[in-house]
Structure formats: C-alpha cells, structure tokens
C-alpha cells in the first residue's frame with residue numbers, strides 16, 4: 001500500500017477518483033468566489049461596521065442567545081436557524097469552517113452530512129472525537145441562500161461572534177478549514193499561501209478580542225471530497241497540528 005492509499009484509507013474514503021483537471025476547476029472556482037470578499041472585509045469601512053455587532057463581555061449562554069436571536073444581516077431572513085457551533089467549550093482544539101451548508105442549516109450543527117463524516121474521520125485519524133476536547137464552528141453562523149458565498153458586510157457582522165467564542169474557549173490550537181477561512185483568518189492570504197506552516201491567530205478584524213493562539217490552515221472537507229488528491233496534503237497539515245499540540249502540552 002503506497003502513502004496516498006494509506007492516507008485515503010485513514011480518512012475512510014478509499015478508493016475515490018477524480019480527473020485532475022476537474023479538481024483544478026473546483027479550486028479555481030472557490031478562490032474566485034472568495035477573493036473579492038476578502039479584499040473588502042479587510043478594508044477599513046467594512047471592519048468598522050463590525051463594531052455594530054460586538055458581543056462584548058457576554059458569557060457563553062449569553063453569546064448563544066445573542067447568535068440565536070441575531071438579525072444583524074439579511075442571511076437570517078432565509079436560513080432555518082443559526083448554527084452556533086458544537087463541542088467541548090473548554091476544548092484545546094478549535095476547528096473553524098466558513099459557513100453552514102444546507103445540511104447544517106437543517107440540523108443546527110456545523111459539518112453535518114457527508115462533509116461532517118469526513119471531518120469526523122479526519123479527527124479520528126489524529127485520535128480526536130467531535131465534542132471531546134474539540135469544538136467546531138464556522139465564521140458565519142447562518143446558511144446563505146443557495147449556499148452562495150456570504151457578502152463582505154454579512155461576514156463582518158458575524159465575525160465578532162467567532163472572536164468572542166475564541167476568547168471564551170481559549171483553545172490551545174485553531175485549525176482553519178478551507179479557502180474562505182484562510183482568506184479571513186490569514187488576513188487575505190490564499191490557502192496555498194498559508195497552509196503547511198504554523199501561524200499566530202491575529203483575529204479576523206481590527207478589533208480581535210484575543211490573539212497569539214497557534215493557527216494551522218488546511219482544506220475544507222467539502223473540497224477534499226471533491227478533490228481527493230489533496231488528502232495527502234491534508235494529512236500533512238494534521239500531522240503538523242499534532243506536532244504543534246504535543247509541543248504545547
């Protein structure tokens with residue numbers, strides 16, 4: 001068994017095949033969709049707008065209620081429910097995706113359906129389990145209609161909730177999943193520019209409540225399902241995450 005096959009089996013998704021040119025097309029589409037938004041979100045005008053939605057000193061239950069009742073942007077009009085996050089609120093590991101998909105919108109939990117199963121397999125591959133020393137959430141808490149990419153003002157409105165979650169959980173390590181998470185948490189860098197290296201979390205806006213947490217970027221499970229050839233790189237990222245955590249504890 002070669003290394004690629006071993007990794008695919010570790011993720012419980014072997015065999016999966018995809019034409020190389022198709023995989024490239026998916027990646028290009030994701031990057032094209034989120035790049036303009038990142039350029040806006042880091043602009044001064046958009047970041048200042050995030051002040052309007054500052055969750056301040058809220059406790060965890062208060063923050064949950066704030067998100068549950070939030071109508072700060074138009075995404076709440078069309079989604080079924082807000083998706084706050086799930087897991088151990090004292091977790092060492094925090095996994096952050098981009099926004100809820102249609103399954104998450106229906107279930108009220110992040111990373112449901114097939115992408116959720118792959119994430120669970122990724123966690124299991126590094127001896128972790130959803131909800132046990134692991135917290136999972138998204139940058140944006142509401143499902144965008146048609147799974148469109150959230151607009152810059154919608155992201156800016158929602159980011160303070162994530163920042164308060166990070167402040168309250170105080171994870172030892174953050175693993176950001178996907179191109180959008182890389183563009184936002186990596187301050188405009190593409191995933192290819194930030195993955196494979198250890199970073200310090202510097203917040204998503206100019207008003208980040210906590211900084212300096214080790215941060216690693218890897219692929220979103222949805223992208224990995226579409227692009228199985230990238231699973232070897234995802235495995236390398238998880239190995240970096242394990243090594244980083246072992247150095248911290």
Ligand code: SF4
Pocket residue numbers: 053067070071072073074075076082140141142154157158
């Ligand atoms: S996406 Fe975020 S800011 Fe917009 S309504 Fe939902 S919780 Fe509120």
